[in-house]
Amino acid sequence: MRDMPGTPPDVVEPLHPSGIAEAATVLAAALADDPGFVHLFPVRRRRERELRALYRMTLSDSVRHGHAFVTRLDGAVTGAIALYPPGSYPMTPARWWRQALRIARIAVNTREHSVGIIKFGDVTSAGVPCDAWYVEALGVRPDLQRAGRGKRLMATVFDLIDSASGHSYLETTKPDNVGYYTALGYSPVRSRVPLESSLTEGPWIFPMSRLAVGAAV
Numbered sequence: 001m002r003d004m005p006g007t008p009p010d011v012v013e014p015l016h017p018s019g020i021a022e023a024a025t026v027l028a029a030a031l032a033d034d035p036g037f038v039h040l041f042p043v044r045r046r047r048e049r050e051l052r053a054l055y056r057m058t059l060s061d062s063v064r065h066g067h068a069f070v071t072r073l074d075g076a077v078t079g080a081i082a083l084y085p086p087g088s089y090p091m092t093p094a095r096w097w098r099q100a101l102r103i104a105r106i107a108v109n110t111r112e113h114s115v116g117i118i119k120f121g122d123v124t125s126a127g128v129p130c131d132a133w134y135v136e137a138l139g140v141r142p143d144l145q146r147a148g149r150g151k152r153l154m155a156t157v158f159d160l161i162d163s164a165s166g167h168s169y170l171e172t173t174k175p176d177n178v179g180y181y182t183a184l185g186y187s188p189v190r191s192r193v194p195l196e197s198s199l200t201e202g203p204w205i206f207p208m209s210r211l212a213v214g215a216a217v
Contacts, residue, residue, distance in 0.1 A: 030141060039195055069083075077141075079152075138170075173195065
């Protein structure tokens with residue numbers, strides 16, 4: 001993929017297992033202020049640590065069963081994305097067992113917040129179409145955001161999705177991100193969903209889908 005003028009000089013590459021911890025740290029910092037995670041992890045001083053544990057598990061699984069890419073600048077990870085092909089999400093029982101140690105660590109780190117995380121996972125996994133490519137996570141280091149790195153990562157996964165003539169799906173709990181993903185070709189697929197059934201004023205999950213290239217609107 002040829003860079004356009006003004007594109008950040010970062011290298012885009014597949015995530016190697018040795019870089020999972022660093023990529024998880026970037027995702028945790030990038031997503032720490034998303035309304036959904038603020039609700040699930042209300043203690044600010046603990047939130048990034050809790051998210052790091054969560055994304056180490058996500059990235060470890062996506063490297064093995066899907067795709068994960070990072071942007072790097074001078075060797076350091078600046079952004080990361082996790083993508084699952086159709087039918088590979090949610091994790092199977094065997095994959096959960098493989099992640100048992102990480103899950104135990106997440107439970108220890110999140111303590112009283114673990115029940116909410118499970119509920120959130122149930123709500124999101126139930127909405128993922130089995131025939132869609134699922135963009136599970138996208139984030140760029142906070143001090144380097146709004147410079148095009150996220151779009152480069154999305155373009156990388158679009159190359160995979162479009163070559164398979166597939167459609168893709170994602171969710172966000174940050175209202176500002178709806179416009180961002182709309183500009184990339186996504187559209188809302190149903191009404192926003194409360195993060196928990198008891199919540200009447202948010203935070204909300206916004207489900208979005210991108211049609212296969214050439215598909216009729």
